[in-house]
Amino acid sequence: MSEVMQELDKKQITRLNKLQKRLRREVGSAIADYNMIEEGDRVMCCLSGGKDSYAMLDILLNLQQRAPVQFEIVAVNLDQKQPGFPEEVLPAYLDSLGVAYHILEKDTYSIVKDKIPEGKTTCSLCSRLRRGTLYGFAQRIGATKIALGHHRDDIIETLFLNMFYGGKMKAMPPKLLSDDGANMVIRPLAYCREKDIAEYAKLKAFPIIPCNLCGSQENLKRAEVKNMLKLWDKQFPGRIETIFTAMQNTAPSQGVDRNVFDFMALERNPDAPASGEVAEADLPAFDFMDVSNSGHIDLDNAAKHADSSQRIEVVGVYQP
Missing domain, CATH: 3.40.50.620 (HUPs)
Known part of the structure; x- marks a missing residue:
């Protein structure tokens, strides 16, 4: 020892x-x-x-x-x-x-x-x-x-x-x-x-x-x-x-360091499928015209009454 x-x-x-x-x-x-x-x-x-x-x-x-x-x-x-x-x-x-x-x-x-x-x-x-x-x-x-x-x-x-x-x-x-x-x-x-x-x-x-x-x-x-x-x-x-x-x-x-990541070369792919955090197919189906008068879209409320198998259909855009 x-x-x-x-x-x-x-x-x-x-x-x-x-x-x-x-x-x-x-x-x-x-x-x-x-x-x-x-x-x-x-x-x-x-x-x-x-x-x-x-x-x-x-x-x-x-x-x-x-x-x-x-x-x-x-x-x-x-x-x-x-x-x-x-x-x-x-x-x-x-x-x-x-x-x-x-x-x-x-x-x-x-x-x-x-x-x-x-x-x-x-x-x-x-x-x-x-x-x-x-x-x-x-x-x-x-x-x-x-x-x-x-x-x-x-x-x-x-x-x-x-x-x-x-x-x-x-x-x-x-x-x-x-x-x-x-x-x-x-x-x-x-x-x-x-x-x-x-x-x-x-x-x-x-x-x-x-x-x-x-x-x-x-x-x-x-x-x-x-x-x-x-x-x-x-x-x-x-x-x-x-x-x-x-x-x-x-x-x-x-980050924000341009020397370690090429931000200038980033380009959006217009042909890419919707596969982000929330895809289009995952959103509730509803008629945008129903809320166009106020300019607000209540996705939570729409989800309660929508058929989840349907897709969003934009039928109008609110112009204030």
Whole structure:
């Protein structure tokens, strides 16, 4: 029995096992639904030291033992030279797991501090610099997939951020091909709830390293959206699940984006049979002249007195 399991009581062990099964099932479903991992893949698992990436690595290692395909996992951390970063934590943890890993050292901290004015959000630039470094390293080590620890809440929050502040219906796809076509990014936690991951990380006692590049600065816009979604989840249970389901069931022809649906080419077919929501044969038979004086047609009343086997016969049109 692991040291973590020894320190938990019976109730906590039961809860940990339940969470692990749920997360493993959700990650497995996401991988299968989006064909994230294939035979012979070398998956570069990006480890930041936060709860999400720890959980992702843990679940992927667990699934690796049971998966119907063979794949390799390589953990990679980018040491961005933040002051006070505990550089010994991740190597010690990864050594205890026996997983192959690389620690990259690149001083993006100085770049961010030099380019972003004091008090402004640094997350965007920091993310771009980190992504560029990781993309390049993935090609150097022959990684076929780059696994990131974004979960379902991140995906939904990004949707609303882009809607509210970017004017776009855009989120984080579970699987993404980089613009140059050289890297495939996957998000195995796409179906997992953040609160489940947080509880799992606590029970597993992952050695969490907080991001203090900006003094644990909170992205205010994302925090605002996160709080909105938390309130909805509390007031309207099931709403968050419905939102994510809606993201999986888009209907371009029912939207207004001319770039994803060709509205200009739509043409009515004059020879098409009446087969909409209500066909002509389904309407009650009555004489339009009976109601032409008032200009109103009471279909409900007509249906009570009409022979349902008859069809509508228009014998006159009211001209006010």
